[in-house]
Amino acid sequence: MRVNADFTQRVAVHFDQTEWVTTPAAGVERKMLDRIGNEVARATTIVRFAPGSAFAAHTHEGGEEYLVLDGVFQDETGDFPVGSYVRNPPTSSHTPSASEGATILVKLHQFDPDDRTEVRRSINGGGDxxxxxxxxxxxxxxxxxxxxxxxxxxxxxxxxxxxxxxxxxxxxxxxxxxxxxxxxxxxxxxxxxxxxxxxxxxxxxxxxxx
Missing domain, CATH: 2.60.120.10 (Jelly Rolls)
Structure with missing residues (x-):
């Protein structure tokens, strides 16, 4: 699968003009911003978790970063409310879920392979x-x-x-x-x-x- 995969071109995606697409996980939908690959992909995506939904445990060989836009996103390391920014480096693994629902902006398989830096912080409070x-x-x-x-x-x-x-x-x-x-x-x-x-x-x- 290739979505907005020509990186020599300007690309704009407007949230209200883009449809939700189902994923293999029940209750989880996404809006693809760019993507190269199928379920294991270099991807930039808005993902929406219905209350009680989850993905199966998996490893991010190419790393994962996400920003929580709505609700509370969860995994084994804790709860991440709106405004949480997280970087899970290559080789990290988790079981993501959202007991009360959540929406995140997530980027997958885009890290330097040697990067092992974890980031957990909030962007709330304003300012740069x-x-x-x-x-x-x-x-x-x-x-x-x-x-x-x-x-x-x-x-x-x-x-x-x-x-x-x-x-x-x-x-x-x-x-x-x-x-x-x-x-x-x-x-x-x-x-x-x-x-x-x-x-x-x-x-x-x-x-x-x-």
């Missing part, structure tokens, strides 16, 4: 937050003020995901849970909406994909 940086990628959350013009380097590619508020880029408006990916060699120029915006950003990671 540096979540993770190494030689291969930079992950952060930025808060943009109302009407602020933002210019970001995307020379090695960039992904932006709207947590709160909205912004415009190239005359296209992005609202809550919308996602934009720009290819290497780009730059991002965005203008925050009237209420400002809170944005999850990953950069410097797509050069190896083209």
């Amino acid at each position: 937050i540096d979540l993770f940086t190494d030689a291969h990628e930079n992950v952060q959350v930025q808060s943009w003020a109302a009407g602020e013009r933002i210019e970001l380097d995307a020379s090695n590619g960039i992904e932006v995901f709207v947590i709160e508020g909205n912004f415009s880029e190239a005359d296209e408006k992005f609202g809550v849970w919308d996602w934009l990916r720009l290819p290497p060699g780009s730059s991002l120029t965005a203008v925050a909406g009237e209420g400002g915006a809170r944005i999850w950003i990953k950069s410097d990671h797509l050069g190896s994909m083209i």
